[in-house]
Amino acid sequence: MDDADIAAFVQWFQSSGGSIxxxxxxxxxxxxxxxxxxxMCDIPEGYTIFTLPRAITLSTRTSPLPALFGFDAWRAHRLHKGWVGLILCMMWEDAWTHELDVVDRDRQSQDNIQTKWGPYMxxxxxxxxxPMFWSSEELEELRGTSVVDKIGREDAERAYSEQLVPAIKTAPNLFPPSHHGKWYTLDAxxxxxxxxxxxxxxxxxxxDDDEIEEDKDRDGVAEESGASEVEDPHPNTFTESSTHVGDAHSPSPLLDDTNEELNSDSEDDEDDPSDVAMVxxxxxxxxxWGSENAKLFYEPFVLRMVTTKKVKQGEQIFNTYGDPPNSDxxxxYxxxxxxxxxSPSRDSTPDRLEDVEMKDCDTDVETILRLGNPSDVVEVRADLIVHVVQRSNFSSKMKDVHTRIEWWLGEGEDDTFVLSLPGPGSALSAILPPALISLIRLIIMPEGDFKSARSKGKLPKGHFKKGDVKDSKQVLEILDEVLNQCEGMYIGGSVEDDERLLSLPETLAERKRHAVIARLGEKRILRDVRQRIRMMFAELSVTSRTEFGDEKDNTRRDNVGEDGGKAGSNRKRVVNGREGGSEWKRARK
Ligand SMILES: C[S@@+](CC[C@H](N)C(=O)[O-])C[C@H]1O[C@@H](n2cnc3c(N)ncnc32)[C@H](O)[C@@H]1O
Structure with a gap:
C-alpha cells in the first residue's frame, strides 16, 4: 500500500463522518x-485524536450483505454463527472493491451492490x-508452546468448505462465478x-435509550471541556474469537444496526459475533507491552480514540491488546x-520495565537474557498431571482416576493451569495456581480420603499445608516432574541454547526468531518455577530433619517416575503431551 492509498483512505474516512x-x-x-x-506534536492526556461513526465500522451488523443475501438464507447457512459471516462480508467487500474498478459500473446499481468500505479495504x-501461514518446518520451532494447538487451521477450513462455499454458490448475482477462483479461495x-x-x-x-439521551447531554458538555470529560466510556478490547451468537438485548435504534434481524436468536451477550467489527x-x-497511551471509547453514535497518557512529539500512539504473552x-498478530x-535466576536487580527493542540494542547473550515479555505464561495441561501420577509410585493406590477427574470437571474446575514469570522474591505459593495444587492432591489422595472429600463436596485445598511436610513434599515432587516433562516437550534445548541462538540474529530468519523468543519466555518460566520448587523442597527437608529426624521424613526424592525420573534433575524426557489426554477428554464428556 502506498501513500496515495493512505491519502484516499483518510479522505474517505473524513467524508464518511470520521474526524481526525x-x-x-x-x-x-x-x-x-x-x-x-x-x-505530530506533544499531546496531552485525555485528548481526542479521532472519532468515527459506528456506521463505518465493518461488521455483520453494518454490512449490506446479510440483507442482500436474505436473512433467512444467511441463517440457513449458519453465517450468523462465529466469524464466517464477517469473513464473507469482508471477502465480498474486497471482491467488489477491486472488480468494480474494472467492470461495467452499471452492474453496481443493477445489483444494488455498494462498496462502502473500498478505500479502507x-x-x-x-x-x-x-503461524497460520507458516510451513510445517517453521511451526516445528514452536513445539512445546500452546501456539500450534490454537491455530485452528482445520476448523477454519471446515467452515470454509461447509458454510462459505455452499453459500456463495446460491447467489450468483452477489458472488458471480467469475469471482470465485479469485476472491473466494481458501487463501482469501x-x-x-x-x-x-x-x-x-x-x-x-x-x-439503553435512556443512556443515549443522557449521553447526548454529556456530549454537549464534553465538547466544551475536552474529551476527558466523557463519562462512563466503555474501553474497547481487541477481540479473539466468537463462537456463538449471543445477545439478549433488543436491537437499539442506532446507526449501526442495519441488520437487526440477525440479533434475535442471541444467547449470550458476551459472544455476539455481530459485535466483532473492523474499525x-x-x-x-x-x-x-506496557506502552498503551490511547484507548477507544464507546459512545452512542461514535467511537472515540482518546489519549490515556501524555504522548511526546514523535512517539508512537499505541493501543494495546491487553499486553498478551508472546505466544498469543x-x-x-x-x-x-x-x-x-x-529474571530471578539470573538477575538480582529489581524489575525495570524499560522498553527495549531487540533491534535497538546489542544482541549479546548478556543483553538477551534480560529481555522478554513479562506477560508470558506456560500452560500446564491437567492430563499431564494425571499421566505423571499414574507413572509414579502413588498410582498403585489410585484405581479410580476417572471418577476423580469426573468430579473435578463436574465441579467446574479447569483442565489447564497457567504459570507466569515469578516476580522478584515471590514465594512459590504465590506463583502456583491454587487449582493446580488442589488437583495434584485430589489425584494422589488415598481412596478413603477421596470418598470422604467427595461425600462432603469439598475439593482438596489449593495451598501448602503449614506443618504437613510430607504432604507438601509429595505435591512438590509431582509438580516438579510435571514441569520437567513440560520442559522436555520444547524444541531447541535449554534456555541457554535459545539465548545463544538469539545472540546471533543474522543467522535467524524472522519467523524462527519469533518462535525462539516465544518458546524461550516459556522455558524461562519453567526453569524459574522449578528452581523455586527445589528451594522449597530443600527448606522442607531441613525442617523435617530438624523437627522429626530423617527417619520420620518418609517421602523419597525418587518416588516419582517409574523409570527413575528424579525431581530436580536436569534430565529431560520427551513425552507426548497427548498421553493420557483421551482419558481426560472421555471423562470430560
Ligand atoms: C492493528 S494492526 C496495526 C497497524 C499495522 N501496523 C498496519 O500496518 O496496518 C496490528 C498489526 O500491526 C503489527 N504490529 C503492531 N504492533 C507491533 C509491534 N509492536 N511490533 C511489530 N509489529 C506490530 C502486526 O503486524 C499486527 O498484526
Whole structure:
C-alpha cells in the first residue's frame, strides 16, 4: 500500500463522518511494525485524536450483505454463527472493491451492490506472518508452546468448505462465478480471517435509550471541556474469537444496526459475533507491552480514540491488546514483544520495565537474557498431571482416576493451569495456581480420603499445608516432574541454547526468531518455577530433619517416575503431551 492509498483512505474516512486531528496524529511506516500512528506534536492526556461513526465500522451488523443475501438464507447457512459471516462480508467487500474498478459500473446499481468500505479495504494487509501461514518446518520451532494447538487451521477450513462455499454458490448475482477462483479461495478466506484476528474490536451495541439521551447531554458538555470529560466510556478490547451468537438485548435504534434481524436468536451477550467489527483508523495503531497511551471509547453514535497518557512529539500512539504473552501475540498478530524483564535466576536487580527493542540494542547473550515479555505464561495441561501420577509410585493406590477427574470437571474446575514469570522474591505459593495444587492432591489422595472429600463436596485445598511436610513434599515432587516433562516437550534445548541462538540474529530468519523468543519466555518460566520448587523442597527437608529426624521424613526424592525420573534433575524426557489426554477428554464428556 502506498501513500496515495493512505491519502484516499483518510479522505474517505473524513467524508464518511470520521474526524481526525491531523495536526496531532500522522500515519507513518514504523520499522518492523508496518504502519503506525505517530504524534505530530506533544499531546496531552485525555485528548481526542479521532472519532468515527459506528456506521463505518465493518461488521455483520453494518454490512449490506446479510440483507442482500436474505436473512433467512444467511441463517440457513449458519453465517450468523462465529466469524464466517464477517469473513464473507469482508471477502465480498474486497471482491467488489477491486472488480468494480474494472467492470461495467452499471452492474453496481443493477445489483444494488455498494462498496462502502473500498478505500479502507485497500489499506488492509494481504500477507501475514502469523503461524497460520507458516510451513510445517517453521511451526516445528514452536513445539512445546500452546501456539500450534490454537491455530485452528482445520476448523477454519471446515467452515470454509461447509458454510462459505455452499453459500456463495446460491447467489450468483452477489458472488458471480467469475469471482470465485479469485476472491473466494481458501487463501482469501484465511487472509480475511487473519485481518479480523489481528485488527478487529469488540463493539457492543449501545443498549439503553435512556443512556443515549443522557449521553447526548454529556456530549454537549464534553465538547466544551475536552474529551476527558466523557463519562462512563466503555474501553474497547481487541477481540479473539466468537463462537456463538449471543445477545439478549433488543436491537437499539442506532446507526449501526442495519441488520437487526440477525440479533434475535442471541444467547449470550458476551459472544455476539455481530459485535466483532473492523474499525477503520483505530486499527492503524500498533501495540507494545506496557506502552498503551490511547484507548477507544464507546459512545452512542461514535467511537472515540482518546489519549490515556501524555504522548511526546514523535512517539508512537499505541493501543494495546491487553499486553498478551508472546505466544498469543505471535498467533494473533504475528509479532512478539521484548522488554527488559527481571529474571530471578539470573538477575538480582529489581524489575525495570524499560522498553527495549531487540533491534535497538546489542544482541549479546548478556543483553538477551534480560529481555522478554513479562506477560508470558506456560500452560500446564491437567492430563499431564494425571499421566505423571499414574507413572509414579502413588498410582498403585489410585484405581479410580476417572471418577476423580469426573468430579473435578463436574465441579467446574479447569483442565489447564497457567504459570507466569515469578516476580522478584515471590514465594512459590504465590506463583502456583491454587487449582493446580488442589488437583495434584485430589489425584494422589488415598481412596478413603477421596470418598470422604467427595461425600462432603469439598475439593482438596489449593495451598501448602503449614506443618504437613510430607504432604507438601509429595505435591512438590509431582509438580516438579510435571514441569520437567513440560520442559522436555520444547524444541531447541535449554534456555541457554535459545539465548545463544538469539545472540546471533543474522543467522535467524524472522519467523524462527519469533518462535525462539516465544518458546524461550516459556522455558524461562519453567526453569524459574522449578528452581523455586527445589528451594522449597530443600527448606522442607531441613525442617523435617530438624523437627522429626530423617527417619520420620518418609517421602523419597525418587518416588516419582517409574523409570527413575528424579525431581530436580536436569534430565529431560520427551513425552507426548497427548498421553493420557483421551482419558481426560472421555471423562470430560
Ligand atoms: C492493528 S494492526 C496495526 C497497524 C499495522 N501496523 C498496519 O500496518 O496496518 C496490528 C498489526 O500491526 C503489527 N504490529 C503492531 N504492533 C507491533 C509491534 N509492536 N511490533 C511489530 N509489529 C506490530 C502486526 O503486524 C499486527 O498484526
Amino acid at each position: 486531528d491531523t495536526k496531532v496524529m500522522g500515519i507513518a511506516d514504523v520499522p518492523r511494525s508496518g504502519r503506525g500512528a505517530i504524534a 485497500r489499506t488492509l494487509p494481504t500477507t501475514f506472518d502469523t 478466506y484465511h487472509r480475511a480471517g487473519s485481518r479480523i484476528l489481528s485488527r478487529s474490536f469488540t463493539v457492543h451495541r449501545w443498549k 477503520p483508523m483505530a486499527d492503524l495503531l500498533n501495540a507494545r 501475540l505471535l498467533r494473533r 504475528g509479532h512478539v514483544d521484548l522488554v527488559r524483564i527481571h
